[in-house]
Amino acid sequence: MTTVDLNNLQLLETECMKVLTSKRDTYLSQFEVYNLVSEKLDLKDPIEKERLKYKILMILRCLSNVYDYVNIINKNNILYIGFMSDTNTNTNNDINKNIDINININKELDKQINNEKTIDMPTDISVINFILDNNITEFIYQNDYLGNNILHYLIMHNDLNRIDTHFSKLMTLLEKKNEKGQFPIELINDIKTSNYFLSLYYLKFQENQKDFLNIYVMLDELYASNINIKNRIAELKIINIIYLLIFFSYVLYNNMNSITIFFNEFLEY
Secondary structure, three states, X not given: OOOOOOOOHHHHHHHHHHHHHHOOOOEEEHHHHHHHHHHHHOOOOHHHHHHHHXXXXXXXXXXXXXXXXXXXXXXXXXXXXXXXXXXXXXXXOOOOOOHHHHHHHHHHHHHHHHHHOOOOOOOHHHHHHHHHHXXXXXXXXOOOOOOOOHHHHHHHOOOHHHHHHOHHHHXXXXXXXXXXXXXXXXXXXXXXXHHHHHHHHHHXXXXXXXXXXXXXXXXXXXXXXXXXXXXXXXXXXXXXHHHHHHHHHHHHHHHHHHHHHHHHHHHHO
């Protein structure tokens, strides 16, 4: 039995990797990984066991973005994860590049699917909701094995409630593409979702207009300020000229007195 803090996601990820590396070059289903990790942790509390399912799936979905030798295949909405000796054995995008390996994988996966259909594991969108509802920031901004981020899935499932509730966190994901080069809004498939984002962009446009107006006012004020500064500089120049004239007049006056005294003394001599 291993004692692991279930809130420490890094340690849970380590446990998942230990399971995968112990069966190198073999694809394990999400059920197998969960069972092996769960057995190792020897959890008794059913609530903790249920939460562990979400956390294991949350971690597994993103492993191929963290480790070069991890491949993930989704077959019939079940994830199969393998730690492969060769990164080119199968790619995340196309498992059909090697026909022989593909046939063997499919045979094994079909066998596992028949045995494991009755095991209850959370769906993709359930895992996404779990991440958001529990504010697990480490995974809010991560891409999964398909390059999708959380916003991609929320839009695909038209979950406007969560999008609106968490939009301040999700807005940066609007500019992130998945592996197919799609932005989240390109996956919109519902008129309500479309109208929601149209209204957001319209509001953003209005805000930009206000920003432009504010910038214009600020520039106008700055221009007026510059004019005032220029006028002040001109005044200072005039004042400096007056001071210089006074100074030279004073010097000239003193010099004239010296010259007069010199000539008077010379004549008397």
